[in-house]
Amino acid sequence: MEPISERVVVDRAMTTKPPLPAELDTLRNDGVRPAFQESPIGVPVQVAQGIYWIRLPLEGMVDHVNVYALEDDDGWVLVDTGTNSDACRSAISDAFQYAPFSDRPITKVIVTHYHHDHIGLAGWLVDQGASLFATQVCWLCARMLQLDSRERPCKEEIRFVERAGMNGVELAAFLRRPPSNYANAVSTIPYAYHRIEQDQTLRIGDRTWMVHIGHGHAEHHATLWSDDGIAISGDQFLAGTASNISVHPSEPHVDLVKKWLESCERFMKLADSETLCLPGHNLPYRGIPARCAQLISSQQSVLLRLLDLLDKPKTAIECLNTLYRRTLAPKERETLIAEAVGFLNHLQVQGLIQSELLGDKVTLWRKPPVTRTPLGKK
Numbered sequence: 001m002e003p004i005s006e007r008v009v010v011d012r013a014m015t016t017k018p019p020l021p022a023e024l025d026t027l028r029n030d031g032v033r034p035a036f037q038e039s040p041i042g043v044p045v046q047v048a049q050g051i052y053w054i055r056l057p058l059e060g061m062v063d064h065v066n067v068y069a070l071e072d073d074d075g076w077v078l079v080d081t082g083t084n085s086d087a088c089r090s091a092i093s094d095a096f097q098y099a100p101f102s103d104r105p106i107t108k109v110i111v112t113h114y115h116h117d118h119i120g121l122a123g124w125l126v127d128q129g130a131s132l133f134a135t136q137v138c139w140l141c142a143r144m145l146q147l148d149s150r151e152r153p154c155k156e157e158i159r160f161v162e163r164a165g166m167n168g169v170e171l172a173a174f175l176r177r178p179p180s181n182y183a184n185a186v187s188t189i190p191y192a193y194h195r196i197e198q199d200q201t202l203r204i205g206d207r208t209w210m211v212h213i214g215h216g217h218a219e220h221h222a223t224l225w226s227d228d229g230i231a232i233s234g235d236q237f238l239a240g241t242a243s244n245i246s247v248h249p250s251e252p253h254v255d256l257v258k259k260w261l262e263s264c265e266r267f268m269k270l271a272d273s274e275t276l277c278l279p280g281h282n283l284p285y286r287g288i289p290a291r292c293a294q295l296i297s298s299q300q301s302v303l304l305r306l307l308d309l310l311d312k313p314k315t316a317i318e319c320l321n322t323l324y325r326r327t328l329a330p331k332e333r334e335t336l337i338a339e340a341v342g343f344l345n346h347l348q349v350q351g352l353i354q355s356e357l358l359g360d361k362v363t364l365w366r367k368p369p370v371t372r373t374p375l376g377k378k
């Protein structure tokens with residue numbers, strides 16, 4: 001008879017370290033090189049034949065967004081638009097006073113994704129004669145979100161931050177503050193648009209661009225890849241900062257990190273190290289495969305850091321300082337709760353942590369306890 005002794009069945013959470021394949025490790029060290037120096041706000045910079053980079057001003061934690069003017073046969077195609085602000089409108093108007101823009105109109109606007117800093121002036125430009133191109137999800141999200149006009153947070157938003165562990169003075173301030181309504185940051189999203197989809201090609205001037213769709217940062221995020229080695233990446237893969245991967249109170253349990261990592265792996269294979277990346281923020285750069293490898297590796301480090309913290313139960317808010325390796329200011333905390341929940345959702349979907357709702361108010365996350373099972377038994 002088999003002796004009955006006790007063995008420790010070690011939970012996956014204690015041993016599983018997301019592996020970093022050797023190929024990723026090599027790529028990561030290949031280097032990401034800025035292709036241009038920082039340019040003044042509103043001044044077009046030629047980054048390739050027939051392509052101009054224009055930085056537009058933003059208020060808030062990110063102080064600018066990049067848009068790109070592509071020369072077409074009958075005018076200009078603008079990729080992304082900035083937010084619906086006087087500052088962005090002036091910057092676009094001023095930029096298009098410069099040669100070679102001044103003699104031809106903006107005929108098309110392509111938006112990479114529905115975030116207000118990328119689609120905010122699409123309606124304004126369409127009113128002046130341009131046509132809008134976007135993925136269907138982008139257009140639907142923008143049309144839907146512009147209906148929101150609330151003076152106070154709704155019950156789902158309150159439940160979201162309470163479950164993340166917000167309480168006391170911080171919660172009271174959150175309840176008093178008007179939400180940042182999407183409609184305030186976008187001009188009216190046009191009723192009609194042209195749909196762009198995965199693998200669609202767009203002929204613009206002398207180039208053919210292929211559409212590739214990414215996920216995680218914004219659902220159905222369009223990226224454009226030219227036949228001569230240029231990629232317009234929106235916020236899908238940036239240099240200098242990682243894309244925000246936030247879960248929203250409207251869909252609090254979704255695993256966006258998985259979708260984003262899958263997209264990174266796909267885009268890494270589309271580019272070579274010389275592909276010129278024109279991103280939605282920060283500097284244009286070369287080295288997309290290396291950058292995607294860095295981003296995957298960095299996300300894995302964040303997940304491991306979080307996993308190490310969760311030997312004991314924590315709320316999402318209690319994870320923030322460990323996640324970001326510093327003490328966050330109150331406004332940052334409120335913004336980054338959504339990203340912390342995203343990481344926690346991902347670990348839970350992987351089976352590495354579990355959650356427990358305390359008193360229908362607060363969610364606690366932790367590794368599952370170690371299970372002891374007698375040998376010979378299942």
Ligand SMILES: [Zn+2]
Pocket residue numbers: 113115217218235
């Ligand atoms: Zn974005």
